[in-house]
Amino acid sequence: xxxxxxxxxxxxxxxxxxxxxxxxxxxxxxxxxxxxxxxxxxxxxxxxxxxxxxxxxxxxxxxxxxxxxxxxxxxxxxxxxxxxxxxxxxxxxxxxxxxxxxxxxxxxxxxxxxxxxxxxxxxxxxxxxxxxxxxxxxxxxxxxxxxxxxxxxxxxxxxxxxxxxxxxxxxxxxxxxxxxxxxxxxxxxxxxxxxxxxxxxxxxxxxxxxxxxxxxxxxxxxxxxxxxxxxxxxxxxxxxxxxxxxxxxxxxxxxxxxxxxxxxxxxxxxxxxxxxxxxxxxxxxxxxxxxx
Numbered sequence: 001x002x003x004x005x006x007x008x009x010x011x012x013x014x015x016x017x018x019x020x021x022x023x024x025x026x027x028x029x030x031x032x033x034x035x036x037x038x039x040x041x042x043x044x045x046x047x048x049x050x051x052x053x054x055x056x057x058x059x060x061x062x063x064x065x066x067x068x069x070x071x072x073x074x075x076x077x078x079x080x081x082x083x084x085x086x087x088x089x090x091x092x093x094x095x096x097x098x099x100x101x102x103x104x105x106x107x108x109x110x111x112x113x114x115x116x117x118x119x120x121x122x123x124x125x126x127x128x129x130x131x132x133x134x135x136x137x138x139x140x141x142x143x144x145x146x147x148x149x150x151x152x153x154x155x156x157x158x159x160x161x162x163x164x165x166x167x168x169x170x171x172x173x174x175x176x177x178x179x180x181x182x183x184x185x186x187x188x189x190x191x192x193x194x195x196x197x198x199x200x201x202x203x204x205x206x207x208x209x210x211x212x213x214x215x216x217x218x219x220x221x222x223x224x225x226x227x228x229x230x231x232x233x234x235x236x237x238x239x240x241x242x243x244x245x246x247x248x249x250x251x252x253x254x255x256x257x258x259x260x261x262x263x264x265x266x267x268x269x270x271x272x273x274x275x276x277x278x279x280x281x282x283x284x285x286x287x288x289x290x291x292x
Contacts, residue, residue: 006093009037010047015063019184020047022068022097023061023090039194039258051158056189057259059086060158066182068098072151076104076131080120083157086188088128091155094184095131102131107138154179158187190261197258197278197287205230205247212246213238218290220274223250227284229277255279258286265289 008027010020020027023045030037034046038057045059052060076091078084088104095102104124108117117135125133202222203212212221216235223231223246231250241249255277256265269276269291278287 007042007044008047009034009041009043009045011049013049015066016047016049018068019061019063019066022094023047024097035259039192042195044195051185051187056187057192059189060187061090062185062187064179064183064185066153066184068153068181070151070181071098071153072100073153074098074100074102074155075152076102076155078104078106078120078124078157080106080116080123081157083186083188084120084124085127086186087155087157088124088131088133090184090186092128092131094153094155104128104131104133106133106135108135110137150180152179153181154183156183156185158185190263192258193256193260193262193265193278193289194258194287196262196292197289200277200285200288202229202277202285203233203246205245205250207246208243209233209238209241209246209249210243218275218288220272220276222277222285222288223247223253224285229253229255229279229283229285232272232277234274253277255283256289257281262289262292266291 006024006026008020008024009030010016010027011030028041030046034055035057037043038046043058045061047061047063049062051062074091074095076087078087091102091104104121106117106120108114114135121133121135200222201215201217202224203215205223205225212233213235216238219235220232221235222229223233231247231253233246233250237249254268254272256268258278258280265276269289275288275290277285278289280286
C-alpha cells in the first residue's frame, strides 16, 4: 500500500469516510459485493467498521473513534507480528497526508529485554523508510500510553502473537480506549494477482503457428477458445511449426486465479517459464501475470 495512487474502498459511516479521505485521494464507497468490487477496482485496502477474520483479499483498516481533525502526531505501535509493516506504513502515510510527524514504537518488557524490540525496529526501518522509530519499556498498556502525546493518533495491528499483542489485547482494548485521539487498527493480507496482472496476449486454436508467432510478445502465449484457456504455446515451438494450427502444438493449460496470492503465481510462472494466464471464477482469460 506504499504508493501515491493507493486505491481505497470504504464502508458507509462517518469514521470510515473520514479515514478513507485521510488515507488517499483515490477512493470509492463499497457498494454490493466487497470482494467483487476489490477485484474490479484493484483495491489496495478497505476501510471497514470492524475487522472481518474471514476476509483476506486485501488489507483492512478499521477506525476506533479517531479524532482526525485534532491529530498532531501519528504513532504506530509495532511488535514484529504479521501486521507490523502495514501499521508502520499506514502511520507514515497518514502522517504525510495529515502533514504531521509520524513514528513507530516497539514495546518490550523488563523480563524479555530490549534485544528483540531492537531487531524489530531495525527490520522495519529497511522495509518502511522515512519514518522515525524508537523502543520503550512497557509492562502494561498504561506504560505505552504514557509515551503517547496528547495529540497522537495510535495505529496498531490486529491481535497476534507478539509480546505487544499479548500484553495489549484484551487488556489492550484498554490501550485503544485510552489512546488520546482514538486509534486505527490494521490487518494485513497477501498481495493478489489482480493487483499486478496486465492485458493478455492470446491466440486461437486454428491460427497458423507462423501467424501466431507475429502476435506473440513473450516466451509463452495462452491458447484460447470461447474465452477459455485451453492450452499454452511457447514462441520457440511456434517458430518451428510453420502453418500448423496452434491447437495441435499447444501444451496443456496452466493458469492462475486472479484472486490468488502473487507468491502462488510466482511459483506457477517459474514452472511454466514465462507469463502465466490469469482467469476469473468462470475460468475465462482476464489477464497475464509476469514475475516482478
